[in-house]
Amino acid sequence: MPLLSNTTPRGKIDLILGGARSGKSRFAETEAEAYPEKIYIATAERDKSGLDHEMTARIKAHQDRRGENWQSIEEPIEIYSIIDNKSRCGNVILIDCLTLWLSNLMHHQKDLDLHTSRLIESLGKAEGAIIMVTNEVGLSIVPENALARRFRDEQGRLNQILAKAAHNVVFIAAGLPLCLKGSTS
Numbered sequence: 001m002p003l004l005s006n007t008t009p010r011g012k013i014d015l016i017l018g019g020a021r022s023g024k025s026r027f028a029e030t031e032a033e034a035y036p037e038k039i040y041i042a043t044a045e046r047d048k049s050g051l052d053h054e055m056t057a058r059i060k061a062h063q064d065r066r067g068e069n070w071q072s073i074e075e076p077i078e079i080y081s082i083i084d085n086k087s088r089c090g091n092v093i094l095i096d097c098l099t100l101w102l103s104n105l106m107h108h109q110k111d112l113d114l115h116t117s118r119l120i121e122s123l124g125k126a127e128g129a130i131i132m133v134t135n136e137v138g139l140s141i142v143p144e145n146a147l148a149r150r151f152r153d154e155q156g157r158l159n160q161i162l163a164k165a166a167h168n169v170v171f172i173a174a175g176l177p178l179c180l181k182g183s184t185s
Helices: 024-032 051-066 078-088 098-107 112-125 146-165
Strands: 013-018 037-042 070-074 091-096 129-133 168-173 176-181
Touching: 013 024, 024 051, 024 091, 024 168, 037 051, 037 078, 037 098, 051 070, 078 091, 078 112, 078 129, 098 112, 098 129, 098 146, 112 146, 129 146
Parallel strands: 013 129, 013 168, 037 070, 037 091, 091 129
Antiparallel strands: 168 176
C-alpha cells in the first residue's frame, strides 16, 4: 500500500530525498508499484572500462530488485527528453537519482541552470506521475575542497527547486519516511 497519495491522475510529482543508504530508492520503487506502467530513468553512467565492479554491482542490484515489469532507460544528462516523450496519464516515471544527474552535468561542464530549467519545464508538462530520488548532502561537515563545496551547494539549490515544484516531498532516514510537503493519504 503506497504511503503517498496516487489519486491525482495527471502530473503528480513526488520528491524523495535522504542520505546515502537511507532507503530512498526502495521507498520510491514501492510507491511506483501502484502504477500499471513503470518507467525507470537511471542516471548512473555505466563504467565502460569494466573496472568499477562496485558500481556495476549496484546497478545490477537495482535492476534485480525492480524486476521485469519496469521499462529501464539509462540517461545521464537529458532526462527531461524522456519525460517529454514517455509521460502519459496513468503511468509513472521514476528518476534515480538526481544527485548523479547533477554530478554528470558538472563532470561534463554543462550549464546547470539551463538543464535545471529544462527539467522543471518538463515536470510542469508531464501527464503521468513523476517520482524523483535525490540525496540530501547538506547535513554533514563542510567539505574541505572547493569542488566538493560547490557540489554540496549546487545539490542544495537543486533540491530546493525540485521541492518547490513537487506536490509531495518525503525525507527518508533509516528507511523511515517523514512527509515534509503534501499528503500521505
